[in-house]
Amino acid sequence: MSDLTRCLLDKVTTRRMVEGLLGLAEGRELSEEELLALDLYERASAQGIQLLIVPPAENVLRLLEGLPRYSAVVQPFLNCTRVVLPARYFKRWARRLRDYFTREDAAVLALATFGTSKDIDVLGMHFVATFDQPMINQWTLQQGKIGERLDAMRRDLRPPYDRVTLPQVLRPEEILPSGEEEN
Amino acid sequence: MSRAVWPMPVSVEQIAVVVQRMSPEERRRLVELAPELRQATTQAPSRTPGEIQAAVERVRVEVMQALSGQLLSPAELFLGDLTLGQYMDLPDEDRARLWDEWAEIDLEELEELDVRPDAVLAG
Numbered sequence: 001m002s003d004l005t006r007c008l009l010d011k012v013t014t015r016r017m018v019e020g021l022l023g024l025a026e027g028r029e030l031s032e033e034e035l036l037a038l039d040l041y042e043r044a045s046a047q048g049i050q051l052l053i054v055p056p057a058e059n060v061l062r063l064l065e066g067l068p069r070y071s072a073v074v075q076p077f078l079n080c081t082r083v084v085l086p087a088r089y090f091k092r093w094a095r096r097l098r099d100y101f102t103r104e105d106a107a108v109l110a111l112a113t114f115g116t117s118k119d120i121d122v123l124g125m126h127f128v129a130t131f132d133q134p135m136i137n138q139w140t141l142q143q144g145k146i147g148e149r150l151d152a153m154r155r156d157l158r159p160p161y162d163r164v165t166l167p168q169v170l171r172p173e174e175i176l177p178s179g180e181e182e183n
Numbered sequence: 184m185s186r187a188v189w190p191m192p193v194s195v196e197q198i199a200v201v202v203q204r205m206s207p208e209e210r211r212r213l214v215e216l217a218p219e220l221r222q223a224t225t226q227a228p229s230r231t232p233g234e235i236q237a238a239v240e241r242v243r244v245e246v247m248q249a250l251s252g253q254l255l256s257p258a259e260l261f262l263g264d265l266t267l268g269q270y271m272d273l274p275d276e277d278r279a280r281l282w283d284e285w286a287e288i289d290l291e292e293l294e295e296l297d298v299r300p301d302a303v304l305a306g
Contacts, residue, residue, distance in 0.1 A: 006305060015282055022267065024239075024246045025255040035235055042238040055293060056286030060262075063285055069259050072249040086295045094291065107290040120298045124305035160298065165306035173229040 004050035005177045007040075007127040008084055008112050013172060014057040016131065017041050018064075018077065025073050033131050040129060040172040045080060047177045052084040052117070052125065054108060082117050084125070089153075089161055090114040096149050100142050105135050112167040113150070123160055128169045139169040 009017070020034030020041075030038070044051050053061075058078075065074045094110035101109060112125040130136065139146075147166060154162045205213065257268025262285055270278065 024243045027254045038242050039235040039238040042242045056288045060282050060285045086293050087298050088295045090295050116298045123298045123302040126305045160302050163304050
């Protein structure tokens, strides 16, 4: 996983993916956001993107996995995603981000900088995938101030925490492997 | 896949002329008010509808294989004593609230982990 581009799915994006999978299983027509979420899900492995979900979303999916008719739909999703866990300094960074975001959004964004995996071999995410346009706008608008606050915090941290970075916060259809962005 | 299109009182070309006449300070203010402008110039192009449909079709084939070709019925029991159909008929905010209830966890209550010294960073 350490070599892959890491993309953290916020709770809504995870829910759209799962509801999209259930929609395909039901044979119903999918919403636009479900289509976009499933598109990212489908191309992630081919494009070297590791999808990560937050622990609350994993809990719901484990419940669903326990229902026999749903496990065939949910298990492949759980098999190809990983769970992001708070690394040291996550809470401190989340508190700072609450100056700009709701408590829940701040926690997800903080996980994208001070988050790791069960193997504790990675630190931070390249992307946060979200359909929350106001959050994307706020992240873009406050980028300078947030970057300055992270710089100030990093000065007091020990390696490797002193080298963490901010993620890009984008809609699912805009997520591409690192190095393929048009800049 | 259709998006709502808001009628604009002026054309994009007319807006471009106005932008060209703006001072640097006014342009900075414009980007502050509409950060989508900055995103549009720095991000990769979005996926095309054809690419998305093809990808979703591949997922549909996988899902149907996993279900041995048998569609899930809306009457199938889902979480929270709801059927799948009842769950999917709920407004989005109600489904979000149910996920919060079922998750039974607060991110900030989780213990922080110390990563390995050679942990790979995202930068």
